[in-house]
Amino acid sequence: MRAAALIALGAALAACGGSPCGPSSAKVSRVVDGDTIELENGTKVRYLLVNAPETTNGHNDCYGAQAAARNAELVEGKTVQLTYDTQCTDRYGRTLAYVKVDGVEVNSTLMTEGLACVLYVKPDGMSRVQEFEDLEVVAKTNRVGLWGACSVVTCE
Numbered sequence: 001m002r003a004a005a006l007i008a009l010g011a012a013l014a015a016c017g018g019s020p021c022g023p024s025s026a027k028v029s030r031v032v033d034g035d036t037i038e039l040e041n042g043t044k045v046r047y048l049l050v051n052a053p054e055t056t057n058g059h060n061d062c063y064g065a066q067a068a069a070r071n072a073e074l075v076e077g078k079t080v081q082l083t084y085d086t087q088c089t090d091r092y093g094r095t096l097a098y099v100k101v102d103g104v105e106v107n108s109t110l111m112t113e114g115l116a117c118v119l120y121v122k123p124d125g126m127s128r129v130q131e132f133e134d135l136e137v138v139a140k141t142n143r144v145g146l147w148g149a150c151s152v153v154t155c156e
Contacts, residue, residue, distance in 0.1 A: 021088035022095050028075045032056065034067025034115060036094060037075055046094040047107045048085060049132040051119035051155045053146060061154040063146035067115040074109065075101050085124040096124055111135035114145020117155035 026039040034052025037045050053061035055068050082097040090096055099106045110116045111132055118136050120129045140147045147153070 019084050021084035021097070022082060024083075025079055025081050027079050028077060031068060031072040031076050034064060034071050034110065035119075037071070037080075037099070044094040045082065045097050045099065046090055046092075047110070048096050048098050049118055049120060049125040049128060050107050050110055050116045052110065052116040053150075053153075053155050062150035062152060063115065066145070067110065070113065070115055071106070071110065074104070074106050075099065078102075080106070086126075087124050090121070108132065108135060112139065112144075114139040114143075114147050116146075117153065119155075 022043060022045075023039075026041065026043075028037050029040045030038045032038055032044065033055045035047045035050045039045060052067035052071070053059075053064035055061065055064035078101050081100040082095075083100075084095075084097050087096060108131070111118070112135050118129070118132045120126075120132075125132070139145060142148075146155075
């Protein structure tokens, strides 16, 4: 019976433009930090393959404020598109997703602009981890963002 209920839920969400993990689009109510947002329905979304320097829980890591500010500039108050991978949530209960706004993927933008490090937690992101590692290498090589500004990079 439980399997049938899950299948029905998945079908209902797909029909409404979502997945078993969540909606395919939603409005961002606030930016938590450089790699996490909160949707209008209260769901916290953690960007897949991205680990920005911390600015929460008493942390003020080098380039964390810049990562959070850029994230806010990109998504705060806007409707974003969400795509999911294998697991719906992380160990903290946050929904895991790739996030796009106005056709631009936020996850890879943060990497390209040197605002984050790669965070690969199997199995999510397996098909794109090399792409993100390559973006990080280019940012490091060109000393973009935190790679040129921080003597200690805490997100590595």
